[in-house]
Amino acid sequence: MSAIDWAKVRDDFPLLRRQVHGKPLVYFDNANTAQKPAVVIDAVDDFYRRYNANVSRAVHALGSEATDAYEAARSTLARLINARSNELVLCSGTTFAINLVAYSWALPRLAPGDVIVVSRMEHHANIVPWQLIAERTGAQIRVAELLPDGSLDLDALDKALDGAVKLLAIAHVSNVLGTINPVREICRMARKRGIISVVDGSQAVPHMPVDVAAIGCDFYAFTGHKVCGPTGTGALWARREHLQAMPPFLGGGEMIKEVSFEGTTFNDAPYKFEAGTPNIAGFIGLGAAADYLTTLGLDQVQAREAELLAHFSEELSKVDGLRLIGTAPDKAAVVSFLIDGAHAHDLATLLDLEGVAVRSGQHCAHPLLQFYGVAATCRASLAFYNTHEEIEAFMAALTKVRRLLG
Structure with a gap:
């Protein structure tokens, strides 16, 4: 099985080249909707x-x-x-x-x-x-x-x-x-x-x-x-x-x-x-x-997203006061989290100003959030066209947002 050039794959998605609030877009809301390749x-x-x-x-x-x-x-x-x-x-x-x-x-x-x-x-x-x-x-x-x-x-x-x-x-x-x-x-x-x-x-x-x-x-x-x-x-x-x-x-x-x-x-x-x-x-x-x-191969997609999830999880583990919601051993690249002292909607709004798109709220799953005793979470969800560099950009944006929130 030949290695995939993921940077070339990313180029298939026109929307990922845009900027938001003057910052390069980091689109981590793929569980909500995926972006579309040019062929579609x-x-x-x-x-x-x-x-x-x-x-x-x-x-x-x-x-x-x-x-x-x-x-x-x-x-x-x-x-x-x-x-x-x-x-x-x-x-x-x-x-x-x-x-x-x-x-x-x-x-x-x-x-x-x-x-x-x-x-x-x-x-x-x-x-x-x-x-x-x-x-x-x-x-x-x-x-x-x-x-x-x-x-x-x-x-x-x-x-x-x-x-x-x-x-x-x-x-x-x-x-x-x-x-x-x-x-x-x-x-x-x-x-x-x-x-x-x-x-x-x-x-x-x-x-x-x-x-x-x-x-x-x-x-x-x-x-x-x-x-x-x-x-x-x-x-x-x-x-x-x-x-x-x-x-x-x-x-x-x-x-x-x-x-x-x-x-x-x-x-x-x-x-x-x-x-x-x-x-x-x-x-x-x-x-x-x-x-x-x-053509890309969904086994390749799964492996790529597992690699991104491992990197993302490692970076998030270094953040003080961050609580992960859902830590099952077998999971897809969907990460719901909270940070002490910060409301999920505030986090998502401020991350958006840094060009980072995540979802906040109850994610059409009210009974599940009641199980965890929380009113809302931030959810970052990755896809195969995301990059390790975007994970680093997310972490930098999160650090900046936390300073703003005091």
Whole structure:
């Protein structure tokens, strides 16, 4: 395997060359959204300039070209996670994907006394839909708790998966802690008990190889804009038998075979879940992003980010009064932290004035921050296009900010 010139890779991302407040940008908010390489921007631009047309509706040349490119993107995304294209529903992102499972799979099947298990570390997108379904069906929510370092308590989870549990919703990687959950082991626990598993892969697909067949889950969701693709894109992978058994979530054009006032015959999966005109340009861009990451090699991406995380963690360990939230032994390059005497929002605001972009707040994970007894954290999240020099610039900015805060 040849060594990657990471400086050359960084040059693929135009936005990283800009300045903020007169300082070179240090973009450490990748768990929020990733920056886009030029090939993605060019793919979107090329669609609108050369073959802008709706998909699956026209026999003219532009319509055929648009449809071919859109379906090619589906195939590329499927290969990215080792799936078949007819198992992949294209949608606006993980939030939509999980709601699709909630309303199309869970709502018709759950009943009073059934249990949905979610972990303490879940993003709100993997909590709130299940609460809404529980309210409508009489099912109950059960929380899988954590160990103090931010690891999932697997022994407690194993005991929690009793006969009443019908569905388990779990993050592959925590967006706050960076914890990488052993989803293959967890889904095996669920499967041997007949429990349906839903995995939120938003923070995994951009940063490591993902193989849904090896994981053994029932559903796997991810978001395009975190995978260096456009916003408003994403996908839900599901076992074919689930897609065939689930009713449509939305009704409208292109999810049907025939409509009359006496009744409607729906299209085959995955198309019966894709009502209306999709974000065609966005998915073509997402296909380009998937091709880009595949060519780069997600194993190489994971190794690069682990190297950056090791450097970053070493530097942060030297900072007096800094508390890390989430220290699991197996984690992605996501670092949530607090500094004594400084509010997270103040830290983030002052770091921005030094050109450093981090996120502050509760990160759409209120129950998790309640577990740690904090109102907010700063979160620095790295990607493969970040550099060791940026880590040094972050540390210099943090030192300056701490002096300003007294």
